Amino acid sequence: MSKRIDVKDLNVYYGNFLAVEDVNINIQAKSVTAFIGPSGCGKSTFLRTLNRMHEVLPGARVEGEVLLDGDNLYGPGVDPVTVRTQVGMVFQRPNPFPTMSIRDNVLAGVKLNNKKISKGAADALVEKSLVGANLWNEVKDRLDKPGSGLSGGQQQRLCIARAIAVEPQVILMDEPCSALDPISTLAVEDLINELKDQYTVVIVTHNMQQAARVSDKTAFFNIAGTGKPGKLIEFADTTSIFNNPSQKATEDYVSGRFG
């Protein structure tokens, strides 16, 4: 499990507006890659192109290639539904399904496409996914209670459990800790460190310390100004991005001189 991602000459549009321009990036399997940059620079937009969630918005489209171990996500005949089972996603705000129990939330993705699963296998999968998301001990006695009754940090880990239950190749995280308190953030960061043993993890974050703590490689995105497209400025090992960036813009950003 876990595949690499290679992006070639990707342009991302909202209607006629070019939001992200000409991205080329190679993301290693079983690593954590962080996207950093000022608000509106297109890092979340770009992240959403990696599992074809971008096109959910009306008028949104892309040009270019995203290769998952060599297979183009945007090739002819590719079903976005299939793509999303391979590339899971965790969102900015925890979004467990409020009408489902904790158990059903974990199984939500597994039960899709009319797949049948025996009760024993389902129980095992629920435990494995919740253990994988460091949540098992906190919820094992109330699996039938609604997921919305958990704290924010627990909800976010439930969402991660839900994402890993379908055994994706890649997990995308869009600012997963921005709505969480520091303790919950720490729990999620620890989890990200464990996830990279099995999955390719890509995380968007506004928190540079977080990028420095959790990622192996960091990509810095920037925009020239309002209405201009976002661009990938620099992509390198996290240590060199934070200690020895090759671009002036990166250095200004990570040293806090702007943004």
Added chain:
Amino acid sequence: MTTNSLTTSHGAGRAGDKVFSGAAMAAGCLILAVLFGVALFLVVQAIPALTAPAADIQGGHGFFAYIAPIVVGTLIAAVIALVIATPVAIGVALFISHYAPRRLAAGLGYVVDLLAAIPSVVYGAWGAAFLAKEISPAYDWLATYLGWIPIFEGPASATGKTILTAGIVLSVMVLPIITSLSREIFLQTPKLHEEAALALGATRWEMIKMAVLPFGRPGIISAIMLGLGRALGETMAVALVLSSGVLTASLIQSGNQTIAAEIALNFPEASGLKVNTLIAAGLVLFVITLGVNMIARWIITRHKEFSGAN
């Protein structure tokens, strides 16, 4: 002497507060008073009919024997209307909120709302003069091939003025109510939950089953209950369409009657105890509607924990 500087307040702001809370409270009380007044009127006027000797009531077998068939007729007409209208309305609402291109959705929503603007007497005229005639061959077919089911027992009414036709007309009338409420509910589904489903690899329909319908469930129930209220109380359309008669199991023969139509057709010429009987029938309708709404509330609160409101 020391004075507490916090005791002074902005007089104008406080006055506005008081006026508003008073007005809101008065409006709330007015509703209760009107409801109570109507209920009181119904009860007081109904008592003579409820206590009169059985032989004096129309039909000669007491109030219960008089009201029971038309209560059943009312329920049959309302159930037919909901069985037809609910799936169509939810389908149309989903199409408008999640499938149709934006421009088509706006146009379609407008057209559905227009259905609600047609007066009920127009629906009645349409049902009696057009639909009944056009649909009677279908009733013949039902009587011939499905006649062994009691509700389709022949011979079918030659005019088509049956309880089924009335139910169909009612379904068109309640359709816009259920559709527009459901549509509003579906549009309010949090994007967050829709995206959660899609990101797990759900197809559009699976996303709707996972995120939209569970979220909208209490709203859909409320919408259906509002539709049911309209179907139970609708008078003109039923009075014009239905060729009424005694309670019959077959939906495609003439016969049956609803409470509202019974009152409307008989009230103008009624006098004495007959008036009290009709008002008592109105009281029964009032109680049925109240009961339906209470059941709806109960269904909605039963799943509160999982409602998404917390």
